[in-house]
Amino acid sequence: MPRRVAHLDMDAFYASVELLRYPQLRGRAVVIGGARRLADEVTDPARLEGSLSRIAVSEFPRLKDYTGRGVITTASYEARRFGIGSALGLMKAARLCPQAILLPADFAEYRKYSHAFKNIIAEIAPIVEDRGIDEVYIDFTEVPGGQREGGRVLARLIQKSIFDATGLTCSIGVAPNKLLAKMASEFRKPNGISILTEGDLQAKIWPLACRKVNGIGPKTDAELQRLGIQTIGDLAQRDLQWLIDHFGQKTGAWMYEAARGRDDRPVVTNSQPVSVSRETTFAQNLHAQRNKAELGAIFTRLCQQLASDLQTKGYVGKTIGIKLRYADFKCVTREQSLACHTADASVIRHAAGLCLKRISLAQPLRLLGVRAGALRRPGECVAEPDASAAAKATSVPMTDSMSADGQLF
Numbered sequence: 001m002p003r004r005v006a007h008l009d010m011d012a013f014y015a016s017v018e019l020l021r022y023p024q025l026r027g028r029a030v031v032i033g034g035a036r037r038l039a040d041e042v043t044d045p046a047r048l049e050g051s052l053s054r055i056a057v058s059e060f061p062r063l064k065d066y067t068g069r070g071v072i073t074t075a076s077y078e079a080r081r082f083g084i085g086s087a088l089g090l091m092k093a094a095r096l097c098p099q100a101i102l103l104p105a106d107f108a109e110y111r112k113y114s115h116a117f118k119n120i121i122a123e124i125a126p127i128v129e130d131r132g133i134d135e136v137y138i139d140f141t142e143v144p145g146g147q148r149e150g151g152r153v154l155a156r157l158i159q160k161s162i163f164d165a166t167g168l169t170c171s172i173g174v175a176p177n178k179l180l181a182k183m184a185s186e187f188r189k190p191n192g193i194s195i196l197t198e199g200d201l202q203a204k205i206w207p208l209a210c211r212k213v214n215g216i217g218p219k220t221d222a223e224l225q226r227l228g229i230q231t232i233g234d235l236a237q238r239d240l241q242w243l244i245d246h247f248g249q250k251t252g253a254w255m256y257e258a259a260r261g262r263d264d265r266p267v268v269t270n271s272q273p274v275s276v277s278r279e280t281t282f283a284q285n286l287h288a289q290r291n292k293a294e295l296g297a298i299f300t301r302l303c304q305q306l307a308s309d310l311q312t313k314g315y316v317g318k319t320i321g322i323k324l325r326y327a328d329f330k331c332v333t334r335e336q337s338l339a340c341h342t343a344d345a346s347v348i349r350h351a352a353g354l355c356l357k358r359i360s361l362a363q364p365l366r367l368l369g370v371r372a373g374a375l376r377r378p379g380e381c382v383a384e385p386d387a388s389a390a391a392k393a394t395s396v397p398m399t400d401s402m403s404a405d406g407q408l409f
């Protein structure tokens with residue numbers, strides 16, 4: 001049987017989840033971003049039940065009244081018509097669409113719906129690969145209906161099942177592999193299905209910008225453009241050796257295959273997240289020296305939140321990473337492996353502190369993040385030969401400034 005792989009992407013996911021509880025905002029420009037929802041706003045959900053949909057539209061905050069440095073996480077399709085979308089600064093977006101309604105992100109709610117839609121898919125098609133809160137790959141090859149009309153029959157069933165159970169729409173691309181399916185899911189958004197076969201390569205894939213290939217980022221794309229390559233079709237005109245000469249053995253060979261729509265990566269069922277992270281964008285840029293105490297406190301709090309996220313979700317992590325964004329938006333990350341898996345805030349803080357030592361802190365900072373990877377369930381944790389290092393790390397007292405050695409924050 002020919003391989004059929006689907007990529008499913010929820011439509012404007014965060015905004016769509018918000019519209020479920022605020023149906024009065026349907027058809028309006030809505031953006032999600034800025035501060036997280038305050039805990040006290042949701043302390044009494046029972047009292048609020050049903051009343052959320054009665055809040056007058058005029059009561060909702062507008063983008064034009066926002067001050068701060070938050071960015072948009074999701075914009076409704078109505079808002080996108082004004083040219084605003086993910087990662088755009090809220091104050092910049094306000095100039096394009098001042099009347100848009102601004103809602104804070106409620107990740108607990110989005111996770112709930114994320115689990116719900118993924119469970120629905122898994123009941124229909126067992127091989128599902130989690131690609132984040134709002135997207136998955138699904139192996140259609142051997143699922144009933146997965147080959148009919150190139151996969152359209154199964155895609156339609158999944159779309160309808162998700163909508164009936166949650167009220168949310170999604171877009172699905174079905175193709176011979178993940179690479180093409182990912183591109184196809186964007187063709188008919190929102191609430192669309194696109195079926196791609198090998199024969200569609202020239203007509204549907206080659207006219208697309210190289211940037212549409214998952215794996216060609218802005219840097220590589222700029223380099224390709226410099227070399228006169230705009231579209232995937234242009235890329236397919238170059239021979240293998242030319243690509244290897246310009247982009248190295250690995251990337252060059254991969255590009256050669258990608259331009260021909262070839263990709264044999266399997267759909268991997270992963271029942272657990274790859275990593276858990278916490279990050280924060282500061283209200284103002286902070287400097288490692290001048291704002292040492294403040295940064296130290298933020299850093300410690302992120303580690304505590306990360307530890308608590310791990311504990312809530314029931315994971316322990318073995319690699320601890322940090323992410324910094326400088327005032328000029330350049331981003332750096334560092335990672336540190338632990339001897340043993342952990343969900344302990346002080347162990348995480350210590351490892352994250354070691355990562356920080358490997359980064360230049362001369363420039364002011366905009367954002368700080370901490371991440372735990374190589375996750376396992378605590379029970380699955382195998383004792384490793386050198387557990388003593390972790391034991392030592394555990395005994396490090398948790399302090400906001402690791403200034404004992406006169407260095408950080």
Ligand SMILES: [Mg+2]
Nearest residue numbers: 009010012134
């Ligand atoms: Mg999406």
